[in-house]
Amino acid sequence: MRSKTKMVHGGITQDEKTGAVSVPIYQVSTYKQDGVGNLRGYEYSRTGNPTRHALETVIADLENGSHGFAFASGMAAITTVMMLLDSGDHIVMTDDVYGGSFRLMTKVLSRFELENSFVDTSDADKVEGAIKSNTKALFIETPTNPLLKITDLKQMADIAKKHNLLFIVDNTFATPYWQQPLDLGADIVLHSATKYIGGHSDVVSGLVAVKSAELAERIHFLQNSVGAVLGPQDSWLLMRGIKTLALRMEAIEANAKQLVGYLLDHHNVGDVYYPGLKEHPGHDIAQSQMAGYGGMISFDVGSGELAEEVLKKVNYFTLAESLGAVESLISLPSKMTHASIPADRRAELGIGDGLIRISVGIEDVSDLIEDMEQALGD
Numbered sequence: 001m002r003s004k005t006k007m008v009h010g011g012i013t014q015d016e017k018t019g020a021v022s023v024p025i026y027q028v029s030t031y032k033q034d035g036v037g038n039l040r041g042y043e044y045s046r047t048g049n050p051t052r053h054a055l056e057t058v059i060a061d062l063e064n065g066s067h068g069f070a071f072a073s074g075m076a077a078i079t080t081v082m083m084l085l086d087s088g089d090h091i092v093m094t095d096d097v098y099g100g101s102f103r104l105m106t107k108v109l110s111r112f113e114l115e116n117s118f119v120d121t122s123d124a125d126k127v128e129g130a131i132k133s134n135t136k137a138l139f140i141e142t143p144t145n146p147l148l149k150i151t152d153l154k155q156m157a158d159i160a161k162k163h164n165l166l167f168i169v170d171n172t173f174a175t176p177y178w179q180q181p182l183d184l185g186a187d188i189v190l191h192s193a194t195k196y197i198g199g200h201s202d203v204v205s206g207l208v209a210v211k212s213a214e215l216a217e218r219i220h221f222l223q224n225s226v227g228a229v230l231g232p233q234d235s236w237l238l239m240r241g242i243k244t245l246a247l248r249m250e251a252i253e254a255n256a257k258q259l260v261g262y263l264l265d266h267h268n269v270g271d272v273y274y275p276g277l278k279e280h281p282g283h284d285i286a287q288s289q290m291a292g293y294g295g296m297i298s299f300d301v302g303s304g305e306l307a308e309e310v311l312k313k314v315n316y317f318t319l320a321e322s323l324g325a326v327e328s329l330i331s332l333p334s335k336m337t338h339a340s341i342p343a344d345r346r347a348e349l350g351i352g353d354g355l356i357r358i359s360v361g362i363e364d365v366s367d368l369i370e371d372m373e374q375a376l377g378d
C-alpha cells in the first residue's frame with residue numbers, strides 16, 4: 001500500500017461487528033471479563049482502548065513501523081519516551097528543538113539527573129564531539145522551528161549505531177507523508193499530532209511509532225505506567241484528520257511554494273527560510289530525505305516594528321502559536337514561541353526581532369498573497 005492509500009485504508013479502518021466504515025468511538029473505561037483474567041482483548045482503557053488502538057495501528061503503518069502509541073499531547077509522548085532513560089544518562093539533542101522539549105529537559109528531567117547537551121545537529125562533528133561515556137540517546141528534530149534547519153538523518157543513524165544510542169526523531173514538521181525517519185535508521189519517531197496530523201486546530205495529542213517489538217513492549221509498559229494516554233474522542237478526531245493528511249500536505253506545500261516566491265521578490269523582505277529553496281542550508285539533504293518540503297516558512301522583515309505591523313494587518317493569517325492546520329497561522333517567534341530564550345541566545349540562533357513565521361494553510365493562495373501584499377506595504 002502506498003502512503004496516500006494507507007491514510008485511508010491503513011491500520012484498522014472498520015468495525016468488524018457492524019461494518020461501520022468509520023471506527024466507532026469506544027467511550028469506555030473498563031471491559032467485562034468472561035472469567036477472572038479471561039479477557040476479550042481489552043481490560044482497562046489506560047492499558048488499551050479499541051479506538052485508540054485503531055489510531056495506534058494507523059500511525060505505525062504510516063511510519064513503516066510495527067507498533068504505534070497515542071498520548072494526550074506531543075509533550076506527553078516525549079516525556080514517556082524519555083522515561084526509557086535512567087538517571088545519570090546523557091542525551092544529545094538538536095539545539096533549536098521545540099521550546100517545550102527544551103523546557104522538559106532543562107527544568108524537569110534535569111532534576112532527575114538526566115543530562116543533556118544541545119548541539120547544532122546539522123553538523124555531524126559537533127554531534128560526535130558531544131557524545132560522552134554516559135550518552136544513551138540522540139534526539140533530532142528536522143526541519144526545526146523557526147529557521148527550518150535540516151539534519152541528515154542517515155548520518156545521525158550511523159552515529160547512533162556506532163555509539164549504541166537510542167535514535168529518536170521528532171517528525172512533527174515533516175509528517176510521515178514527507179519524511180519517514182524509521183526507514184532512515186531511527187529507532188523511535190514521534191509527533192505532536194496537534195499539528196499537521198490532526199490538522200484542524202481542534203485536538204491536542206501526541207503519537208509515537210517504533211519498528212522493534214522489544215522497544216514497543218517497553219514503550220507500552222511506560223505508556224500504561226505513566227498514563228498520559230489519548231482519549232477515544234480525540235483518537236477518533238486524529239483518524240479523521242489522517243484520512244485527508246496527504247491532500248492537505250499537497251495543498252499546503254503548493255501554497256507555500258507560491259508564497260515563498262512572492263516573499264523572495266518583496267523589497268521589505270530579507271532572508272526567507274524554506275527547505276525547498278536551493279540556497280537554503282541543508283536543501284540537498286532535505287531533498288534526499290524528504291518527499292516534500294512542507295508548509296512552514298520564516299522570513300525577516302528587518303525590524304520588530306514592521307513585523308508587528310504585518311501581524312496586525314493580516315486578515316487571513318491568524319495570529320496564533322501552533323502550526324499545521326488548514327487555516328494559515330502567523331507568529332513572531334521572538335515575542336511568542338521563543339520569548340523565553342534570552343535575547344543574546346536568540347540572536348546567536350538567528351531569531352531576530354523581525355523574523356516572522358507562517359504556517360501555510362489550504363486557503364486560495366491568491367487571497368494569501370494579496371493579504372500579505374497589503375500587510376507588507378510597498
Ligand SMILES: *Cc1c(COP(=O)(O)O)cnc(C)c1O
Pocket residue numbers: 073074075076098100101141170172173191192193194195204205206
Ligand atoms: C508542538 C510541538 C511539540 C509539543 O506538542 P504538544 O502537542 O503541544 O504537546 C513537540 N514538538 C514539536 C516540533 C512541536 O511543534
